[in-house]
Amino acid sequence: MSETNKTAAELLLEYHEKIANYLSFDELNLKDSQMSLPSVRHYWVGRLMHHKQQIIKYKKARDKAAKTLRQKLEHESPIGLTSKTIAESVSQNDVIQKIEEEIANQELIVEFLTKVEANLRDAQYGLNNLTKIITLETT
Numbered sequence: 001m002s003e004t005n006k007t008a009a010e011l012l013l014e015y016h017e018k019i020a021n022y023l024s025f026d027e028l029n030l031k032d033s034q035m036s037l038p039s040v041r042h043y044w045v046g047r048l049m050h051h052k053q054q055i056i057k058y059k060k061a062r063d064k065a066a067k068t069l070r071q072k073l074e075h076e077s078p079i080g081l082t083s084k085t086i087a088e089s090v091s092q093n094d095v096i097q098k099i100e101e102e103i104a105n106q107e108l109i110v111e112f113l114t115k116v117e118a119n120l121r122d123a124q125y126g127l128n129n130l131t132k133i134i135t136l137e138t139t
C-alpha cells in the first residue's frame with residue numbers, strides 16, 4: 001500500500017516500528033549504529049519535510065475549494081446570503097471537512113516526526129558518550 005493511501009494511524013504505527021528497529025542497539029553493533037545514525041536522522045527529516053509539504057498542499061486545496069463553494073453560493077442562491085452565512089455553509093461542506101481532517105492528521109504526523117528527529121539527535125550524543133565510556137573502560 002502506498003504512503004498516500006494509508007491513514008494517519010497506520011503511518012504513525014509504521015513509523016514507530018521502523019524507528020524501533022533503527023534504535024535497537026547492543027554492544028556488538030554500537031559503532032555501526034553510531035555511524036549510521038546521521039543517515040537515519042536524515043531519512044526521518046525527509047519524512048518530516050514530506051508531511052509539511054502535504055499540509056501546504058491540503059491548505060491550498062482547502063482554500064481553492066472554499067473559494068469555489070463561496071462563489072457558487074453567492075451566484076446560485078435565490079436569496080441574498082450574508083457573508084457569515086456563506087462562510088458557515090462553506091465550513092460545513094463535506095469536502096472542506098475532509099480536507100480539514102487530512103490537515104489535522106498531517107499536523108499530528110509532523111508533530112510526531114519533529115519529536116523523533118529530536119530524539120535521534122539526542123541518541124547521537126548518547127551513543128557518542130557511551131562509546132567513550134566503553135573505550136575508557138577497556139583501556
